[in-house]
Amino acid sequence: MFGIDIGGSGIKGAVVHTGTGKLATERVRIATPQPSTPESVAAVVAKLAEQADWSDIIGATFPAVIQHGVARSAANVDHSWIGTDIDALFTQAIGGSEVTVLNDADAAGLAEARFGAACDVSGVVILLTFGTGIGSALLVDGKLVPNTELGHLELDGHDAETRAAASARDREKMPYKRWAKRVDKYMSHVEKLFTPDLFVVGGGVSKEADKWVPHLNLRTPVKPAELLNNAGIVGAAMAAAERRGE
Numbered sequence: 001m002f003g004i005d006i007g008g009s010g011i012k013g014a015v016v017h018t019g020t021g022k023l024a025t026e027r028v029r030i031a032t033p034q035p036s037t038p039e040s041v042a043a044v045v046a047k048l049a050e051q052a053d054w055s056d057i058i059g060a061t062f063p064a065v066i067q068h069g070v071a072r073s074a075a076n077v078d079h080s081w082i083g084t085d086i087d088a089l090f091t092q093a094i095g096g097s098e099v100t101v102l103n104d105a106d107a108a109g110l111a112e113a114r115f116g117a118a119c120d121v122s123g124v125v126i127l128l129t130f131g132t133g134i135g136s137a138l139l140v141d142g143k144l145v146p147n148t149e150l151g152h153l154e155l156d157g158h159d160a161e162t163r164a165a166a167s168a169r170d171r172e173k174m175p176y177k178r179w180a181k182r183v184d185k186y187m188s189h190v191e192k193l194f195t196p197d198l199f200v201v202g203g204g205v206s207k208e209a210d211k212w213v214p215h216l217n218l219r220t221p222v223k224p225a226e227l228l229n230n231a232g233i234v235g236a237a238m239a240a241a242e243r244r245g246e
């Protein structure tokens with residue numbers, strides 16, 4: 001299966017072995033076009049499939065609410081995406097191979113639940129990705145409840161991701177310990193709402209989890225994500241395989 005991960009700076013694709021969660025080819029990355037309009041991104045998606053000589057179905061992530069293939073929000077992407085049927089747009093751009101699009105954090109959640117930090121964990125698992133924004137995936141006994149968008153909960157009167165995303169740490173030049181205080185406050189709120197059995201934390205900052213996770217004071221265990229850069233690609237491929245009933 002071919003998985004594509006669409007991010008603000010890069011669009012990455014690879015063939016995924018959905019039985020093991022391993023990449024079967026090298027990951028290819030193309031810089032996200034600016035402005036990242038639906039048409040320009042669709043062209044890159046088509047190029048990635050063409051370069052890989054891929055003509056079967058494809059899964060792709062997108063950083064927005066995706067309801068049955070249609071974008072319903074645009075927090076950190078071009079507003080022209082709202083209302084776009086991304087499944088149909090990409091399917092057409094690629095020339096007919098069906099494309100299944102899902103939220104980026106939801107894809108990472110699927111991948112971590114099957115092959116990573118939450119592998120075989122039953123009960124309620126919440127994955128939070130800390131990057132430009134905060135993405136969330138809610139899984140119940142391994143089954144995804146899509147589009148939870150917990151990054152937009154309110155924190156100190158603000159949209160939480162503007163205060164506690166990794167981008168806020170960079171922007172305000174916060175040392176990990178100080179940033180962790182905000183993340184702790186944010187995650188305590190999520191903990192109160194859902195009483196999860198496990199939190200998985202992803203995004204680039206999960207590579208340095210030892211610098212901030214120990215500063216969190218939560219009741220729920222917190223594990224860093226394990227699939228790192230590949231979680232989106234793997235989860236996207238899994239979603240495509242699932243749609244076909246594999």
Ligand code: BGC
Pocket residue numbers: 062063064065073075076103104105106129131132133134135136149151161
């Ligand atoms: C978006 C989410 C996305 C997250 C991470 C948020 O701003 O609303 O849909 O999952 O960023 O990219």
